[in-house]
Amino acid sequence: MNERRGIERELKRGSLELIVLHLLAPGEAYGYEIVSKLTSQSNGTLEVTDGTLYPVLYRLERAGFVHVRWETPERGVPRKYYRLTEAGRHELAALTEEWTTFTKAMTKLLRS
Amino acid sequence: MNERRGIERELKRGSLELIVLHLLAPGEAYGYEIVSKLTSQSNGTLEVTDGTLYPVLYRLERAGFVHVRWETPERGVPRKYYRLTEAGRHELAALTEEWTTFTKAMTKLLRS
DNA sequence: CATTATACCTTGTCACACAAGATATATGAC
DNA sequence: GTCATATATCTTGTGTGACAAGGTATAATG
Numbered sequence: 001m002n003e004r005r006g007i008e009r010e011l012k013r014g015s016l017e018l019i020v021l022h023l024l025a026p027g028e029a030y031g032y033e034i035v036s037k038l039t040s041q042s043n044g045t046l047e048v049t050d051g052t053l054y055p056v057l058y059r060l061e062r063a064g065f066v067h068v069r070w071e072t073p074e075r076g077v078p079r080k081y082y083r084l085t086e087a088g089r090h091e092l093a094a095l096t097e098e099w100t101t102f103t104k105a106m107t108k109l110l111r112s
Numbered sequence: 113m114n115e116r117r118g119i120e121r122e123l124k125r126g127s128l129e130l131i132v133l134h135l136l137a138p139g140e141a142y143g144y145e146i147v148s149k150l151t152s153q154s155n156g157t158l159e160v161t162d163g164t165l166y167p168v169l170y171r172l173e174r175a176g177f178v179h180v181r182w183e184t185p186e187r188g189v190p191r192k193y194y195r196l197t198e199a200g201r202h203e204l205a206a207l208t209e210e211w212t213t214f215t216k217a218m219t220k221l222l223r224s
Numbered sequence: 225c226a227t228t229a230t231a232c233c234t235t236g237t238c239a240c241a242c243a244a245g246a247t248a249t250a251t252g253a254c
Numbered sequence: 255g256t257c258a259t260a261t262a263t264c265t266t267g268t269g270t271g272a273c274a275a276g277g278t279a280t281a282a283t284g
Contacts, residue, residue: 007126014122045217077262105157
């Protein structure tokens with residue numbers, strides 16, 4: 001009881017979209033790949049379940065920030081590849097800016 | 113239309129409790145005072161409305177992280193003063209740790 | 225005396241991270 | 255052969271918390 005659910009779940013809010021856009025910046029990637037990458041790195045701090053990621057990707061697509069391409073290999077499960085659009089790059093820049101501003105304000109406060 | 117609501121609202125999630133605990137660390141304070149302080153400083157980045165803050169304070173009280181004291185001056189509106197408990201100080205330390213870990217992971221990712 | 229500032233509280237809305245389910249194919253173990 | 259695991263996608267429901275928008279009451283100011 002008293003679960004002590006931690007604040008990581010809340011901390012990710014607003015940051016997750018930025019994380020995904022950033023991961024797509026170097027080139028295209030598919031959903032499962034992003035989940036695996038986030039799970040393996042950063043000691044799981046930025047770990048995300050697939051049930052969380054897929055809605056994010058859908059939102060990004062809906063907003064025009066990513067372009068989607070299906071790839072169906074001769075053997076294997078089809079993959080959905082995501083690639084940043086021009087609008088997506090602008091959004092990435094804007095979110096990075098917002099995130100940095102907020103974090104700087106927090107850091108300044110916590111040091112006072 | 114297309115409101116572009118920004119991510120600041122989401123970014124505050126999880127951080128706000130930490131902010132309040134931190135502001136109470138030097139000594140007691142009352143709600144309206146905290147709202148004013150946050151509104152005036154940090155270019156409004158960490159600005160909070162009273163409708164947001166009071167529920168936070170209530171949650172902190174409920175969890176035993178703050179102690180509450182009413183002060184009714186001979187003239188003027190009564191104020192509700194909040195002061196950290198020992199459990200509150202531990203929570204402050206724990207949240208600071210969690211926040212720092214998360215932010216470091218994000219910073220590392222964004223630099224890659 | 226009407227407005228503004230101080231100081232508190234409540235209700236309803238919205239967004240989103242996540243758990244828990246589901247589907248389908250390929251591979252490896254026994 | 256079949257049973258489990260890994261790959262890869264998606265959906266539905268739940269809980270949480272920041273906020274808008276309302277409310278009450280007192281003191282100061284023009």
